[in-house]
Amino acid sequence: MGLNSREVKRLLKRLGIQDLNLEEVSNVTKVVIYLGDGSTIEINKPVVARMKMQGLSIYQVQAVDAETKVVKPQSTTPQQRSSLIMQQTQQPTVAKTPQQYEPSEDDIKLVMEETGCTREEAIKALKETNGDIAEAIIRVQSQRDTK
Structure with missing residues (x-):
């Protein structure tokens, strides 16, 4: 299903990018992204990695399309x-x-x-x-x- 954190590290090293503090975030069962229109993107069984650079954390989320769904908002005020x-x-x-x-x-x-x-x-x-x-x-x- 995509690249694991070790493969990403090797690829970045080949590109001359080192020391990104890339680590896999374990035990992630679901990622939910909330969109401005109230809908959500729900990702089940994702592979999540975190890179730490200059005091910031960048999260990379990988998933199989079959495990991803968009949920439209219910009518709410x-x-x-x-x-x-x-x-x-x-x-x-x-x-x-x-x-x-x-x-x-x-x-x-x-x-x-x-x-x-x-x-x-x-x-x-x-x-x-x-x-x-x-x-x-x-x-x-x-x-x-x-x-």
């Missing part, structure tokens, strides 16, 4: 979708407390651009989420939906 997304993204984190985290200018601008919120709202959301940009955007959008 924007508030219901935001609620579902919030439930899916809530995970216990061992991160900095909101008092320790100070958002960068780029993060603030990104949240403002994606949500149309004020600078203060973006900073507050980023601090509340310890810098998790996606969660901050969702938080601002869900707060606006409830107003």
Whole structure:
């Protein structure tokens, strides 16, 4: 089914790319990708590898087409979708407390651009989420939906 992490390492070495810290993520049974229109791509029995470069993690997901399906959204209101997304993204984190985290200018601008919120709202959301940009955007959008 595609390349395993060892084959990818050999291929990258032949291309002159070394030291990518490529490692297979074990025990992955399913990967779900959430699309902007509310639909999802569900991948069963994937092979997942992670590369670490310069403080970033890049995930590679490989699957047989027969194990992949696209699920169209049910008709839901924007508030219901935001609620579902919030439930899916809530995970216990061992991160900095909101008092320790100070958002960068780029993060603030990104949240403002994606949500149309004020600078203060973006900073507050980023601090509340310890810098998790996606969660901050969702938080601002869900707060606006409830107003």
